[in-house]
Structure formats: structure tokens, C-alpha cells
Amino acid sequence: MRRKKVLYLEIADTIKNDIQNNVYPVGSMLPTETEFEGLFEVSKITIRKAVEVLALQGYVEKKSGKGTTVISNRLFNKLSKGDSFSTILEKKGMTLSKKIVNIEKVTLEHEHPYFAFFGAEVTKITRMYELNEEPYIIFNHFIPGKVFQETQEKLADSSLYRILADNHLVVDHFKDQFSVSIIGAAEQNLLATDVTHVMKRVRKSFDNDGKVIEVSVALYNTEQYPYEMEFEI
Structure with missing residues (x-):
């Protein structure tokens, strides 16, 4: 074999x-x-x-x-000389905090774009990130339905990627796509804003066999603070 x-x-x-x-x-x-x-x-x-x-x-x-x-036991280590966005904010003296809004099991129709990744059932996690105590980013994570119960029980005190790793779902690499998205009243209420367009980042996380094990969709209110990237050369 x-x-x-x-x-x-x-x-x-x-x-x-x-x-x-x-x-x-x-x-x-x-x-x-x-x-x-x-x-x-x-x-x-x-x-x-x-x-x-x-x-x-x-x-x-x-x-x-x-x-x-x-020298490190983190699930993810930096493979380049770039700082994460959260690290950039912290260096500027800003506070980025997060809270869980909702965790639910969702049934996907066959036509849904994520059906090919997760099948008919998916665990959906909605989180809010606040910048200096003001709503800033809405995160929707989609992960396999089989980890729904454990996610409900442990996410408040554990890392999402630790929960995935404990279920033999280990992230090997990811791909990001950025675009501009129109948001509706529900997202405006969560972000406490009247803006209609926000930055959207879709991240697909893959295991070492190339299988998608997580999709996260983040909506950034960049009018509050622009998204930044820093790299050393």
C-alpha cells in the first residue's frame, strides 16, 4: 500500500x-x-x-x-517575518477582545458552496471582535458538524483550533480572499454602524491532505480602523 x-x-x-x-x-x-x-x-x-x-x-x-x-508550543507559529493584525493593533496600544455571539448546528442544502467541504451538517460559530470596546469585526466560522457538542461545551475556555486538533482536524495551511461586501440591517446592528459596505475576508483552512476543515468569513468595519499588514524584508 x-x-x-x-x-x-x-x-x-x-x-x-x-x-x-x-x-x-x-x-x-x-x-x-x-x-x-x-x-x-x-x-x-x-x-x-x-x-x-x-x-x-x-x-x-x-x-x-x-x-x-x-521554543514554542503554539498551534500556529509565524512562518514569515510578518506580524498578525492583532499584534499590530496591540503594538499601537489598542485592545482587541472577542466574545461568542452564537453557536449552532446548521443544515446545508446540496447547492450550498460549503456542502462540498462539510456535507449536510455544519457547526456555525458567530463571534464579535471589539476594538477598544467598540464592535469591529463579525466572524462566522464554519467547521464540521461532528464537533458541535464539544464546541458548545469548550469554546468559551479553549481555542477553536485546539478543539479541531483534538478531533484530528489539524490545520496545515490556509488561503485568504479579500473583497468588499454589502451588509444588511442584521450586520449593521451587530457592528453598531450605518455603513453599508465593509471589507470581507474569507479564509479556508486545509489539513495536510488538502481537505478544507474550516471556513471563516470575517466582516471588518474598516471605517473604524483600516486593516493593516506589516512585513520585514
Whole structure:
């Protein structure tokens, strides 16, 4: 049977999962290549490639003669020198907070564009982000229907992506699309505004097999504050 995934990537995912679950805490040293060789029963080259992947993803740091140190256990690490929008706002002294508006299970018709991703049932999460305590972004997340109950029970105290990861739905990469959207009275009420056009960002999150496991639709009231991106070169 043909392997679905390259062996060193499988090992990298296993070690990453252990890092995220504090088997290897931040600040600790990973086992040596020789120790991992025995643990996984693979070659040193395979282990070396797996650790290189983790270093590129920002989880570990390799130093010649000193071993490999765990430097992050976050589900997502920055793969570029760019700051997230929330980080940019925080640097400017602004406060971005979020609250859950609603969590519901929705039935999709076959013609719905998300039916191909999730089937007939989807979990829909609506969240409001406030900038300096003023409504700023409406987020609608669409994830598989099977995690509805767990999302209801845990989202207030847990990360959405942690819930997905605990259900073997791990985000490998995502794609963003930006456009201008016309909003109606319901969205205007949530955003406490009379503007009719807002910036819309649709993000599709994929697992490592290229399957969509989450779609988020965000509506930004950019009249309150423009969307910014910063990158170091």
C-alpha cells in the first residue's frame, strides 16, 4: 500500500503533537537524534529531516554542539517575518477582545458552496471582535458538524483550533480572499454602524491532505480602523 505521507513528516507531526501536549515543554531539550532513532526505529537522516521541519515551523531551535531546544508550543507559529493584525493593533496600544455571539448546528442544502467541504451538517460559530470596546469585526466560522457538542461545551475556555486538533482536524495551511461586501440591517446592528459596505475576508483552512476543515468569513468595519499588514524584508 502506498504511504499517504512521507515518513519524516509523520515523525515531525508526532513530535509536534508531543510539544503541544507538553511532553517536551518550552525551554526543554528534545531527545538526541540517537534517542529518536531508537524511539521511532528509523534512520538518523529521517530524524534530522523531521527536526528540520519543526525548526522551520518555529517549534524548535537547533544549535550546533548544544542540541535542539523547544521554543514554542503554539498551534500556529509565524512562518514569515510578518506580524498578525492583532499584534499590530496591540503594538499601537489598542485592545482587541472577542466574545461568542452564537453557536449552532446548521443544515446545508446540496447547492450550498460549503456542502462540498462539510456535507449536510455544519457547526456555525458567530463571534464579535471589539476594538477598544467598540464592535469591529463579525466572524462566522464554519467547521464540521461532528464537533458541535464539544464546541458548545469548550469554546468559551479553549481555542477553536485546539478543539479541531483534538478531533484530528489539524490545520496545515490556509488561503485568504479579500473583497468588499454589502451588509444588511442584521450586520449593521451587530457592528453598531450605518455603513453599508465593509471589507470581507474569507479564509479556508486545509489539513495536510488538502481537505478544507474550516471556513471563516470575517466582516471588518474598516471605517473604524483600516486593516493593516506589516512585513520585514
